[in-house]
Amino acid sequence: MVAASRVDVLRYAAFTGEPAGGNPAGVVLDAGELSDAEMQRIAAEVGYSETAFVVDATPERGSYRLRYFSPRAEVAFCGHATVATAIAIAERSGTGEVRFEIGPGEMTLNVTGGQDGTLWATFTSVATRSRLATAAEWEPVLSALGWSGSELDPAYPPAVAYAGNDHLVLAAASRERLARLDYDFEALGAHMRTHGWTTVHLVWAQSATVFHARDPFPVGGVVEDPATGAAAAAFGGYVRELGSVGLPARLHIVQGEDMGRRSDLMVDLAADDDRVSVTGTAVRLPRPS
Template identity: 30%
Template sequence: MRKVRVYHVDAFTKEQFGGNPAGVVLGADSLSMNEMQKVANELNLSETAFLYKTENAEADFRVRYFTPTNEINFCGHATIGLSWLLASNLGWTKKKDRIVLDTNIGLVPVKWHKDGELVTAVEMTQVAPKVNDFNIERSKIAEILGVHENDIDKRYPIKIANTGNWHLLIPIIDQKAIDAAKPNFEKLARLNQIHNVDTTHLFTFTPEEQEYDLYTRDFLPALGVNEDPVTGAANGALSGYLVLENILDPTIKHTLKIAQGHTMGRPGMLYVTVEPGKTHPIIKVAGSAVVTIEGTLNLQPSSSKENLALSESFHISR
């Protein structure tokens, strides 16, 4: 029997049972892709990250991400969750002040923020943001999302944006209208599949007196999850869009607080920094996390002997 350590980590929150729960599996070298998919389905969270050895000399670990039904190229909240676990529970802050993750989209650096020895946040630098046009009638997307056509904010363009995955960005007039959205998930899944989009991300700027700058919701029925509470990849792509579309001044640094998850009873907060770069804006997404569950997954012996488990390298006791 193979024993694999698994965790649930609530990301983008300081409160247990808030934010977005991610699965984290350490020492995943012994798992085949098929087994990773089955484990992700068994954990039944929106995304699960699998951490194992990398052959890339510039990285510390290799990571793959799975929803219950699909592998995806990148997941922000699972990256925050696994990095928080390494820093706060497994002692990696005593070894390094940052790590580099080898993902399907390339290298993703992650650094710890600390107050003395206490980890206060982890911050990932996402890959270069991209934005493309997306042509759809407002009446059609409004009908699919279950909002009024007048709820779509005409000041900002509907686009798809990417810092690892493609997200359809829909500007909405206010938080109330976002909360009232009731998507037709079957139609939305079909739309996203046709256009090779992972999620549909609703966003709005909030009044100055609000404690956060933007408010969002994220839907991903094409990946087997109707709604995700707090999304690092989608909000990173949104931040890149805001600068690339000159909604925010691309020549200066921006710090954004983005709230999400309220309608699901799992409110969370992301802290995004957008810095001007030589070739593209630099998107850094930070947040806290809470480890809520840890345990052992018992798997049948593998028929493959290509890899050995990494448990000892993570200093995990069995």
């Protein structure tokens, strides 16, 4: 087995410009010779919610094949690790467009540089879709969270939203309810595995376009994700289908505040496309001593 200490694992905090904010992700840019078991072991040793592995690359064509592993299992798609990987590649090869081949299909990213030198990555999701969740799907989640039905916002009904993987969306009626997150880790994880959900995307609507979010991630062995690009993309598709904003629109999702790791995710909805775009930056983290 190859240990993380013997592989060049880059570490970034995504959806933030501050090392103390955002969602940390591991990035391995040369993983072509690693086995599935080795990638899983490295992701567990790194310990972040996900580590991205570039398993095939054609840099002259801007084309890369990615796989993502949480500490417990492979996942089909991870937004914050995708942003981190795009910025890591741009730091080596320069800004511009890159194509990532991932489990759900091919996605295009564009990396641009700001006047202050900050790099921004925008990924366009696969086609999104959403449907209302059944009571049998969302009521056990409320029980695991310790929430009551009266604490949900009826303007945003429970739904299962997809943008590469499935997320249950639940909207809290108040910021205070969202802030008090203390859930049954095993019960929620078991229910999520039954339905194939990657996270539960808990949101509170500050306005029609500004949302605060929290994402329990027990199926990945992580209590909570401080930034979840895949869930943000799925939620953007849900908002568009709900018809609660005029199109085109930009949503601002603030995540991780209650963890002390604020993240800012910008989600763009087009008027004539069932895909959504998610924009964020990332900052390099020091190697562990």
